[in-house]
Amino acid sequence: MAASAIEIENNPKFKQLVAARKRLGWTLTAIMLIIYFGFILLVAFDKSFLGTPIAPGSVTTIGIPIGIFVIVSAFVLTGIYMSRANAHYDELTRQIVEESK
Amino acid sequence: MSSLKRLIPAAALAALSTPAFADALTGPVAQQALNVNAIAMFVLFVALSLGITYWAAKRTRTAAQFYSAGGGITGLQNGLAIAGDYMSAASFLGISGLVYASGFDGLIFSVGWLVGWPIVTFLIAEPLRNLGKFTFADVASFRFQQAPIRVLAACGTLVTVAFYLIAQMVGAGSLIKLLFGLPYHYAVVIVGALMIIYVTFGGMVATTWVQIIKACLLLAGATFMAFLVMTKFGFSPEALFAKAVEVHPKKLAIMEPGALVTSPLSAISLGVALMFGTAGLPHILMRFFTVADAKAARKSVFYATGFIGYFYILTFIIGFGAIVLVSTNPAYMDPALIAKGKNVIDAIRGTNNMAAIDLAGAVGGNMFLGFISAVAFATILAVVSGLTLAGASAISHDLYATVVKGGKANEQDEIRVSKMATVVLGIVAVLLGILFEKINVAFMVGLAFSIAASCNFPVLLMSMMWRGMTTRGAVIGGFLGLFSALVGVIFSPAVWEATLGYPKGSAMFQIANPALFSMSIAFIGIWLFSKLDNSARAKIDRAGFDAQFVRSQTGIGATGASSH
Numbered sequence: 001m002a003a004s005a006i007e008i009e010n011n012p013k014f015k016q017l018v019a020a021r022k023r024l025g026w027t028l029t030a031i032m033l034i035i036y037f038g039f040i041l042l043v044a045f046d047k048s049f050l051g052t053p054i055a056p057g058s059v060t061t062i063g064i065p066i067g068i069f070v071i072v073s074a075f076v077l078t079g080i081y082m083s084r085a086n087a088h089y090d091e092l093t094r095q096i097v098e099e100s101k
Numbered sequence: 102m103s104s105l106k107r108l109i110p111a112a113a114l115a116a117l118s119t120p121a122f123a124d125a126l127t128g129p130v131a132q133q134a135l136n137v138n139a140i141a142m143f144v145l146f147v148a149l150s151l152g153i154t155y156w157a158a159k160r161t162r163t164a165a166q167f168y169s170a171g172g173g174i175t176g177l178q179n180g181l182a183i184a185g186d187y188m189s190a191a192s193f194l195g196i197s198g199l200v201y202a203s204g205f206d207g208l209i210f211s212v213g214w215l216v217g218w219p220i221v222t223f224l225i226a227e228p229l230r231n232l233g234k235f236t237f238a239d240v241a242s243f244r245f246q247q248a249p250i251r252v253l254a255a256c257g258t259l260v261t262v263a264f265y266l267i268a269q270m271v272g273a274g275s276l277i278k279l280l281f282g283l284p285y286h287y288a289v290v291i292v293g294a295l296m297i298i299y300v301t302f303g304g305m306v307a308t309t310w311v312q313i314i315k316a317c318l319l320l321a322g323a324t325f326m327a328f329l330v331m332t333k334f335g336f337s338p339e340a341l342f343a344k345a346v347e348v349h350p351k352k353l354a355i356m357e358p359g360a361l362v363t364s365p366l367s368a369i370s371l372g373v374a375l376m377f378g379t380a381g382l383p384h385i386l387m388r389f390f391t392v393a394d395a396k397a398a399r400k401s402v403f404y405a406t407g408f409i410g411y412f413y414i415l416t417f418i419i420g421f422g423a424i425v426l427v428s429t430n431p432a433y434m435d436p437a438l439i440a441k442g443k444n445v446i447d448a449i450r451g452t453n454n455m456a457a458i459d460l461a462g463a464v465g466g467n468m469f470l471g472f473i474s475a476v477a478f479a480t481i482l483a484v485v486s487g488l489t490l491a492g493a494s495a496i497s498h499d500l501y502a503t504v505v506k507g508g509k510a511n512e513q514d515e516i517r518v519s520k521m522a523t524v525v526l527g528i529v530a531v532l533l534g535i536l537f538e539k540i541n542v543a544f545m546v547g548l549a550f551s552i553a554a555s556c557n558f559p560v561l562l563m564s565m566m567w568r569g570m571t572t573r574g575a576v577i578g579g580f581l582g583l584f585s586a587l588v589g590v591i592f593s594p595a596v597w598e599a600t601l602g603y604p605k606g607s608a609m610f611q612i613a614n615p616a617l618f619s620m621s622i623a624f625i626g627i628w629l630f631s632k633l634d635n636s637a638r639a640k641i642d643r644a645g646f647d648a649q650f651v652r653s654q655t656g657i658g659a660t661g662a663s664s665h
Contacts, residue, residue: 005648018654025223036216043358044368051357059342061356067208071410074215078222082403093655
């Protein structure tokens with residue numbers, strides 16, 4: 001007989017899965033928010049910092065690598081979540097589903 | 102000067118949308134000479150896509166196949182399709198045009214549009230897939246009284262889709278006038294007719310594959326163009342930037358933020374709308390039901406984030422390439438504008454949205470110009486199809502099958518209603534596209550993104566995360582968000598002053614975008630009215646959380662892929 005929702009919620013593995021995913025998901029969300037709104041606040045309050053040349057005499061400003069960094073970080077953070085989820089959560093989920101049958 | 106001036110007041114609004122180019126396209130657009138290469142390539146794409154539709158039609162018998170391609174799309178395919186939905190002609194032509202006009206500001210747009218995706222990955226994609234079947238309303242209404250939440254979600258969907266559709270149609274019409282030399286009305290009717298064919302006959306299967314092919318063509322075309330640009334500068338970004346600074350009238354100012362963000366508050370509110378609007382777009386959310394399970398959903402956003410981020414970096418190179426290679430060539434200038442004393446950036450023929458198109462000709466010759474033009478049009482066609490399918494699903498699945506028929510609709514009837522809704526939406530979109538030919542398109546899309554962030558997103562997120570939400574709280578909070586977003590956009594400077602022509606400073610809300618406030622109102626409304634709700638229904642709503650939570654986390658009981 002299939003387990004009820006409450007029984008599954010009381011399964012220690014379920015608790016572990018939920019806690020781990022919540023911690024990772026919200027941590028990564030916080031990091032993304034900090035990076036992005038950090039960038040936006042620089043745009044809003046300190047345009048000239050973003051306009052600083054990366055080296056004396058160069059036209060490339062510090063804003064360019066910072067902008068590219070935000071784009072790349074979005075991809076990297078998503079990748080971190082995916083690799084962690086693929087490595088741990090799927091197996092844990094499989095076990096919970098198995099035990100709930 | 103004036104084309105930029107025209108762009109900037111609405112820029113913040115434009116930033117809310119993929120079609121950032123939209124505003125500039127509402128200006129007077131000169132009809133170009135017939136471009137034979139572009140038309141030939143475009144006809145080729147249409148023939149291919151109709152072939153796909155014919156193939157897909159044979160695989161579109163059940164409701165699951167119509168709405169979600171039977172759940173048989175892989176993570177990579179869905180990643181491409183999502184990226185395709187997001188990389189509209191607007192983000193291609195619009196961002197590169199913005200980079201062309203003001204340099205660094207274009208990067209602010211790209212960044213804002215991308216950062217919503219990680220949030221979707223971390224918080225939404227997996228539970229959404231586990232709980233839903235065809236529309237995001239399936240998820241938002243999971244444990245609640247069906248009719249009220251479905252009506253709310255359908256309103257949120259249809260309003261978002263309608264504004265987005267108008268923007269795309271008007272964009273398509275103006276673009277085709279520019280690219281192919283066809284009159285505006287023809288263009289709008291062609292887009293409407295093709296989209297109706299794709300969606301009614303091929304459903305989600307055809308819509309997805311058209312989107313995938315277009316995404317590949319666009320990625321390949323943009324890569325090739327950026328590559329050709331970089332070969333001219335020995336693959337040194339510094340050399341490219343140095344030359345751009347030398348020829349651009351704004352000189353070094355193009356290497357730092359310009360006039361885009363006016364006040365810190367506007368910047369933050371804009372950031373909120375950009376980031377969370379993405380997580381509430383119905384045609385994007387629907388894509389998560391086309392994959393087999395939560396794992397594939399997660400994978401697909403990862404791929405999509407990669408493709409979109411990569412694409413935005415390309416548009417940055419393309420924009421700078423255009424500064425150097427297009428603005429220095431008199432052949433791309435409008436002599437009338439030069440005669441009026443415009444600088445080389447503003448005098449580009451057909452507004453700065455043509456920057457990427459002209460660059461294709463400049464680096465790759467006439468054939469490549471035709472290819473990029475055809476891809477730009479294919480892009481609009483694909484995005485419009487996805488939007489229409491999302492709108493039709495809200496009508497047939499949420500309103501007809503659940504609200505009108507109380508969940509007892511016959512599957513074939515539901516599909517028939519969906520197809521009828523597609524035809525009606527298609528015709529309405531064509532009529533609105535013609536009616537609103539002159540309207541500020543940025544306004545429309547700004548509204549779409551604000552509503553997605555202020556109605557669809559809060560209701561969806563809270564329904565999945567918060568045990569305490571009740572039917573009443575969701576409906577009141579959701580409608581408050583929808584309404585405040587509408588009011589906030591209408592009474593903003595970009596609309597009240599720039600579009601409706603009231604005196605400067607008379608707008609009630611002096612910020613470019615209301616999302617920071619309207620989204621907060623939705624969340625607070627949902628929280629407050631759920632807390633105050635002691636009805637019998639509220640008890641059922643809260644009691645339903647455990648079962649929903651287990652399914653959202655584990656996928657137990659989730660709708661699987663249907664057999665093919």
